[in-house]
Amino acid sequence: MALAGLVVLLALVPLAFVAASTVSTGWDEARRLLLRPRVGELLANTVRLVLGAVTASAVIGTAAAWLVERTDLPARRVWTALLGAPLAVPAFVNSYGWVSLTPRVEGYGGAVLICTLSYFPLVFLPVAATLRGLDPALEETAASLGLGRWRVLRRVVLPQLRPALLGGSLLVSLHLLAEFGALQMLRFPTFTTAIYDQYRSSFNGPAATALAAVLVLLCLLLLVGEQRARGDRRLARVGSGATRATVRHRLHRWTTPALAAATALGVLSLGVPVASLGFWLLTGSPTSFPVAALASATAMTLGLAAGAAAVTVLAALPVAYLAVRYPRLATVLLERGTYTANALPGIVVALALVTVAIRWVQPAYQSAGLLVMAYVIMFLPRGVVSARAALAQAPPLLDDVSASLGTSSLQTFRRVTLPLIAPGLASGAALVFIAASTELTATLLLSPIGTRTLATAFWSSSSSVAYGEAAPYAALMILVSIPATYLLTRQARRFARA
């Protein structure tokens, strides 16, 4: 409990920073800063972007998951891997791919399109995993009660998908609230890009903090909404018998349209950025590859991301453990507390840490450790979500049995709980690794002087429209994410089978 409290305290540092700065700004000043037409415009932009992209992600992600898991679509395994793969392409690389082809994707339509293409796997993966794990007996029972195929889908399957769908949608919306690179490149201003611009022009101005406060409010609203919609059911269950395989729906004459739709999704989400990247790699760069710079940026990125992944998983475990095993108001609040940082733009987290470091722990300023800490705060929700799902695989009954066999609780954790949750924790680590290796905003501010990661190197080139120069960094960024993405999709499969 104390450990979890400490983790949450750390996670709440940026929030406290925002709150403290808002309070010190004063009510009148805050009102002057917030009640402006510009803020209304930003709010409208942010809300319609979240609504549009979350709806599209939910629909596309669920439909794709259903096609892959519940129909006789040819080459399903390939599709599972392919449709999870866009996670390996950071949204700002995706938008770079599109923008460098055509400037017409700038604005709302393009922002929704590219954000959806980048983030729908966050819905696709959990929904597919749930579909795989559903007991077909429920659907068969519903059918025997006279429900047609669509009504079974609506009244039996969809309600069971709700936790996965809501969880995925929550992740997508939190990403959208914090998205900076892609939207900046698409010239679609939201709170996050506006805060960045504010900070850039007036380093740590009260206007930016006031905007951040509104953003935090939006995030809290989402969290409460999701919690309410999900309810607090305990999902742990020990199955004694093997669940039978599902009978897949025959597509028949719909096979070709379904294949076409899946292909289109794959091409748009993966094909376009990869092709565009390939084009710039081949044609863009007039000079030879800067091998030394590429190598040092890669090493830096790998080290930081691996460190962040390890620390995040360790920090997430006690929080998730409390929330799963002892679901009380206090523990749920603790767990939810870790989520808030995810919706704070990286730059707010970064500046909060800079402020705290300069004021209290001077030597930490400009260190890699501080950057890793920023990653941990930002990606803790990913770790907690994975640890939570993993712990659902280790029902408390097994602890009881282990205790009855004379095993101490520490030993039980090592011999029962840990082996059972390890795959889930590995997924969490992979998620954090991917996110950290492609993180841009906080890295821009916190990376020690003179060091560059792949993301910051890519950003400095592409924002000066040196598309060719940026290409190798983006390609490397995708390359380092591929092993983790592979682990993730494979883990999602195994999870559902177990």
Added chain:
Amino acid sequence: MTSVVIRGLALSFGEQRVLTGVDLDVPASSTTAVLGPSGCGKTTLLRLIAGFLAPDEGTIHLGGELVADATSSTPTARRRVGYVPQEGALFPHLDVAANIAFGLARARRRSGDRVGDLLELLGLSPSLAKRFPHELSGGQQQRVAVARALAPDPAVVLLDEPFSSLDSGLRADTGRAVLQALRATGATAILVTHDQDEALSLADQVALMGGGRIAQAGTPRQIYQAPVDRAVAEFVGEAVVLPAVVSDAGATCALGLVDVQGPATPGAASVMIRPEQLRLGRSQGAQLVGRVLDVAYHGHDASVRLRLATDPGEGVDVVARVDGATAPSPGDLVGVSVQGPAWVV
């Protein structure tokens, strides 16, 4: 010499009083079935003995040692209890051998000799040792769960409805195999169940629970033939309960004058007769005659519900259990006689 002694055990969950004062003695090397309808608190009792819960009042002694009272509770890990939950709950990441050896010290876990012995004891093939839980049938999973519980030589084995998720054929087989294993190891066992057949056929002692306490504890025969009250009588089997007047000569009821046993004092009382004590025959010349209302045919036997047609019980309905092959048909007129004594409840 190990036994379980429970005195005055009480536990409430908030407002709800689940156990209101349970007294129970389990002799060493014997099996006691705790029998009762769902929600009577029998699983709670088991979890208290295991140490997953701590009592509000009362004491639990395992092997003469106090393990729980109102103020302190020995942690489960130090109680040496073997626990077999309803679903078996095998560790899904470990194979059968590793599951069975889980509770053994590291050195013995390595050697693996105990695993072979236990597999054999539970009637499982040695080839199962390397299988994983999801590759086993439900019955096999339960046997492995029992083997796992027995491996560290526990002071008492606690079985929580271990056979209820199995289908009926498998249930009897698994039950027998498990009980044989328990007897062979000389283990003391407590089996919680809501199935009276299981309780009566498997256990040395049956403790019937109701209303958060033990209504009666005794041998299966005592529970069946000499129940302390009507509720116990009806829970452990079908019973014909009739109002009667008890005198020195016996009890006079709808079935005429019958012998009685039990705590009989002269005057008005209720008597209980088991359906198999009623014999049916030809109606001619019979003192008691009834008309068959309906027949539930079970193959090996049949339950015949009939309405008495002769004084003093004209119009009273009783149930008789007869050989399936000789069961009468609805509407038949049959003679009725009573074998053995009625029990005063």
